[in-house]
Amino acid sequence: MNFRLVDSKWDQILDDALSADGSCVRIICPFIKEKAAKRLLQYGRPSVLEVITRFDLNCFRDGVSDISALRLLCKGGGKIRGIKNLHSKAYLIGANRTIVTSANLTEQGLIRNHELGFVAQDDEIAVSCHAYFDRLWKGASPDVSLKKLDQWESKVIAAWASGAGTKSTPSLGDEGKDVGFPAEPQTARMQGTIAEQGFVKFFGEGHNREIPTHPVLDEVKSSGAHWACTYPASKRPRMVRDGAIMFMARIVNPRDILIFGRGIGIHYMDGRDDATPADIELRNWKAKWPRYVRVHDVKFVNGVLSNGVSLNELMDELGSDSFASTNRHALAGQGNTNPRKAFNQQAAVELTPLAVSWLDARLEQSFSKHGKISPDVLATLDWPTVKL
Numbered sequence: 320m321n322f323r324l325v326d327s328k329w330d331q332i333l334d335d336a337l338s339a340d341g342s343c344v345r346i347i348c349p350f351i352k353e354k355a356a357k358r359l360l361q362y363g364r365p366s367v368l369e370v371i372t373r374f375d376l377n378c379f380r381d382g383v384s385d386i387s388a389l390r391l392l393c394k395g396g397g398k399i400r401g402i403k404n405l406h407s408k409a410y411l412i413g414a415n416r417t418i419v420t421s422a423n424l425t426e427q428g429l430i431r432n433h434e435l436g437f438v439a440q441d442d443e444i445a446v447s448c449h450a451y452f453d454r455l456w457k458g459a460s461p462d463v464s465l466k467k468l469d470q471w472e473s474k475v476i477a478a479w480a481s482g483a484g485t486k487s488t489p490s491l492g493d494e495g496k497d498v499g500f501p502a503e504p505q506t507a508r509m510q511g512t513i514a515e516q517g518f519v520k521f522f523g524e525g526h527n528r529e530i531p532t533h534p535v536l537d538e539v540k541s542s543g544a545h546w547a548c549t550y551p552a553s554k555r556p557r558m559v560r561d562g563a564i565m566f567m568a569r570i571v572n573p574r575d576i577l578i579f580g581r582g583i584g585i586h587y588m589d590g591r592d593d594a595t596p597a598d599i600e601l602r603n604w605k606a607k608w609p610r611y612v613r614v615h616d617v618k619f620v621n622g623v624l625s626n627g628v629s630l631n632e633l634m635d636e637l638g639s640d641s642f643a644s645t646n647r648h649a650l651a652g653q654g655n656t657n658p659r660k661a662f663n664q665q666a667a668v669e670l671t672p673l674a675v676s677w678l679d680a681r682l683e684q685s686f687s688k689h690g691k692i693s694p695d696v697l698a699t700l701d702w703p704t705v706k707l
Contacts, residue, residue: 321440329422330429332438333358333410340413343367345452349405350378352425354515356388359424360395368392371455374401374463376491379475382562382583382616386472388424393465400459401495408436411452415445460496467494479585479615482546482702516563517675519578519630520548520612520667523570531571531625535579536692538569538624543602544580545617545697549594550610550666556587558669559612566670566678569624576630581682582614601701617697620682621690628681633674634658643669 325332337344337359344365351372359368370392378384389399410418420436422428439445474491522542523529529538539545544567550556559565563584568576585592587610594609620626634641639649641658648654655661662668670678 322437322444323439324435324437325420326433326435329420329434329436330358330426332418333429336410336412336416336418336438337362340416341365343411343413344369345411345449346370346372346424347405347407347409347452347455348424349373349408350384350423350425350428351388351392352423352427353385353388353391355424355426355429356385356391358429359392364396368395368397369452369456370397370399371402371405371452371459372399373403373405374460374471374494375403376471376474376494379471380478380491383425385562386468386475387561389463390465390468393463393468398462400456400462402455402459403493403495403497405455405495407451407455409448409452411445411448415442416440417444417448419448455498458496458498460494463494476585479583480546480591480613480703482615516560516584517566517670517672517678518559518563518584518667519566519568519576519662519670519678521568521570521576521662521665525570528570528572528574529624531573531575531577532623533569533571534623535619535621535626536696538579539619539692539697540700541602542567543701544582544614545619545700546615546703547592547611547613548582548584548667549605549608550612551607552609554666555589555610556612556667559584559586561586563612564675564679565612565614565667566682567619568627568630571624577624577627578630578678578682579624579627580617580619581679582617585613585615587612598703613703618686619692619697620685621692626689627685628678632681633677637671637674637677640671641674643671646671 341362342365344359344367349372373384379386392399408420408423417439418436420434422432422434422436428434478491522544548565548567565582565584566578567580568578570576592611592613594605599605639645639656639658642661645656645658645661649656
């Protein structure tokens with residue numbers, strides 16, 4: 320029997336199996352993210368690609384699974400079915416290779432988390448695992464269509480845009496098949512450290528600096544940062560993808576930029592994400608700054624701006640590793656590598672993954688020390704009505 324326990328490097332385990340024989344791939348996994356799903360197709364399109372996962376729309380809303388990942392697999396010839404409360408993870412690849420693990424098909428699960436399982440090339444184990452797959456497959460919901468995925472995505476985006484994770488939002492429902500197992504606990508929301516993109520979004524301008532003792536709640540009220548990051552009319556923020564972590568920062572005197580909160584961004588769409596006359600009437604400065612990156616699952620430091628995180632400290636510690644542009648220039652050996660010159664006249668600046676983790680950790684420390692503005696307080700603020 321070819322059998323071994325594995326507790327790390329699940330990405331390599333999966334790559335080795337697919338490169339050896341990826342003609343038939345059958346997967347049981349509750350949570351699937353787009354970047355990890357691409358691994359399944361990098362060695363070519365399997366003759367058989369069957370996936371059993373969750374169709375709980377709340378999981379897509381909360382960022383633990385991606386509709387875009389399912390769409391990618393469907394376009395790659397995959398058939399995908401859903402089961403409520405699924406928790407098993409198994410990857411059945413080729414003639415008799417079996418991978419059973421605690422790792423979901425996410426970069427977090429394959430690379431970063433402590434996960435345990437086994438890899439086997441054994442006919443008896445393979446037959447048993449395929450029989451288990453077949454039982455679930457027969458009881459699962461019908462194959463999902465691209466049209467259905469588009470419908471689900473519209474629901475999820477509407478929930479994000481209306482303030483999901485801050486206000487009391489109704490359940491989006493579960494489209495999977497109930498096969499009789501008890502309900503699972505609520506899944507945890509996505510954390511900033513697993514995002515593939517991160518930005519510092521600046522509020523205020525060089526000639527309009529705030530004092531560090533300015534209350535964060537007042538800044539949130541005046542900026543509308545609880546539901547959108549604003550960009551100038553001439554700059555549509557098309558670089559921001561769904562799931563990007565948006566760190567909100569206020570320009571202050573003495574000269575610094577203080578991060579006072581974060582949210583999860585939604586890609587910009589013409590029309591939907593442009594200020595309405597009602598928006599401009601409420602905040603007249605939006606006539607100049609009418610473009611939106613809407614955010615959800617926002618969290619803000621309680622107290623005053625100085626309770627937040629200093630961007631100066633980030634730049635002092637990380638140098639050219641602070642921002643995506645300066646990091647690229649440093650690697651290329653040419654161009655600006657000074658982070659303080661990287662965001663002049665910019666509405667936002669893209670962070671490196673290292674800087675995202677650094678800011679996320681410091682912001683969590685601020686939350687622990689000073690607390691967060693409560694969701695009940697945020698729910699009393701103005702919220703948009705979005706038609707998609």
